[in-house]
Amino acid sequence: MRINEKQKTYYYLCFFLIIIIAGHYLGWINWIENGARGLMVPYIAKIQAISHLNRVSSAGHDFTATACSMVDENISAAKIKLLETENTELKKLLDFRDSNKSKWITVAVLGKGLDNTANNIIIAGGDRDAIKVGQPVIAGAGVLVGRIVKTTDNIAIVQLINDSRFNISGLITNKDGSLGIVTGGYGLSLRMELIPRNEVVAVGESVVSGGLESDCPRGLMIGTIAVVENEAYKPFQQAVLTPAMDVKNISAVSVLVAI
Amino acid sequence: MIFSGKIFRAALFMCLSAAILLAHIFLVSVAPYPYNSVNIIIASVLWLILIFGKQSAIWMVVPVGFCLELFSVVPFGLILTSLVLSLSIMGWLMLHFFTNRSLYIVVLSAFFAIILYRSIFISGLLLLDYWQIRDLSPNNGALVGIIYELIFTPILLLFVYALSGILVRRFRPEYINFHSRGNYGQITKSFWRF
Numbered sequence: 163m164r165i166n167e168k169q170k171t172y173y174y175l176c177f178f179l180i181i182i183i184a185g186h187y188l189g190w191i192n193w194i195e196n197g198a199r200g201l202m203v204p205y206i207a208k209i210q211a212i213s214h215l216n217r218v219s220s221a222g223h224d225f226t227a228t229a230c231s232m233v234d235e236n237i238s239a240a241k242i243k244l245l246e247t248e249n250t251e252l253k254k255l256l257d258f259r260d261s262n263k264s265k266w267i268t269v270a271v272l273g274k275g276l277d278n279t280a281n282n283i284i285i286a287g288g289d290r291d292a293i294k295v296g297q298p299v300i301a302g303a304g305v306l307v308g309r310i311v312k313t314t315d316n317i318a319i320v321q322l323i324n325d326s327r328f329n330i331s332g333l334i335t336n337k338d339g340s341l342g343i344v345t346g347g348y349g350l351s352l353r354m355e356l357i358p359r360n361e362v363v364a365v366g367e368s369v370v371s372g373g374l375e376s377d378c379p380r381g382l383m384i385g386t387i388a389v390v391e392n393e394a395y396k397p398f399q400q401a402v403l404t405p406a407m408d409v410k411n412i413s414a415v416s417v418l419v420a421i
Numbered sequence: 422m423i424f425s426g427k428i429f430r431a432a433l434f435m436c437l438s439a440a441i442l443l444a445h446i447f448l449v450s451v452a453p454y455p456y457n458s459v460n461i462i463i464a465s466v467l468w469l470i471l472i473f474g475k476q477s478a479i480w481m482v483v484p485v486g487f488c489l490e491l492f493s494v495v496p497f498g499l500i501l502t503s504l505v506l507s508l509s510i511m512g513w514l515m516l517h518f519f520t521n522r523s524l525y526i527v528v529l530s531a532f533f534a535i536i537l538y539r540s541i542f543i544s545g546l547l548l549l550d551y552w553q554i555r556d557l558s559p560n561n562g563a564l565v566g567i568i569y570e571l572i573f574t575p576i577l578l579l580f581v582y583a584l585s586g587i588l589v590r591r592f593r594p595e596y597i598n599f600h601s602r603g604n605y606g607q608i609t610k611s612f613w614r615f
Contacts, residue, residue, distance in 0.1 A: 168516075175480070182501065186498065202446075210450060212451065277495075278458050282494060319492065
């Protein structure tokens, strides 16, 4: 049986695919992977900077529209605003670190993850900084923003709290101290499920991490309750949460490396 | 001459792959939600298959998919395998069954390619969960992102295909030898046929 050119393409593709996957798991192509990562990281960081600048610029546009008519002034105003935001974020992180006995490492956010259906960010710290899979990631004054899901030598990937695969135990600060599971994947909001039906949950109450996971301490801020759904035919009630922080605009985060 | 032709093709291949990858990173980072759900990789490769009529355009996803794997949370190989398999199947269908190049087919091809890609991808994740390798199964919220991807990717492909069709018509493609250069002839003849 003769193989024509079209079939050859498919055979070669399959062969190449097998070689790449086998090469990765056997460690043959580590040097190519590291090289490609090294080439891409600066570009991702640059795009992240542009994206931040655009957001700050558009936010501050209304405020400065009457005063600043020149483009240069707008750009410098956006840059100052960006620096102010970063400064405030870092100050909050420092305050939290000083008041907390656990060991935290503060790293810069390089950019968004490349999978468009997942909510991940890439941070500038990895195995070298003792960052490991499962460690919690915070921003601001102790707000839980995600968890480490992958590490390499010098970068790590954080699964954000609003990702569809994210789940963590949550504790409501009501008189019962209700426990539940907080999950992401619902756009801007989060959901808290498996809250016992007989416990009273009110809108506006805060939700913090429950501390049931070995890596994550109790008491990291997650969000506040926006809606409570308590249906008569369901064994558990659930709640919609408003996250304590907009995870899109983070420029620096801290990773808990030792409790 | 043959050697320089090969070098030119290799350079073109690398430039196109890099352009697709950079466009993907830019879109994911800068475009607002839900517009960042567009799958620019699938749209670009389908556009190349539609324009040039050659399944070798699928090679483009190998370097792009490899780079995505480096920053991905899912086990290495899943994105690459899903991309290559879905585009190989779709490419074969487009060259043997959906040979008409009307706008309906363009929209349908992008739609089916995304469905194939996500089906293979999610099946892979569920299999890994089943074998207890890693708990990565998405919840219902992930479906929303996929629905947006299904809506916006065909629209992007339609727009780019329509634009390229207009350009090809303006630059008088009758001077191009269609038999040796692929499907340009088909574009101009059946482009506006709904």
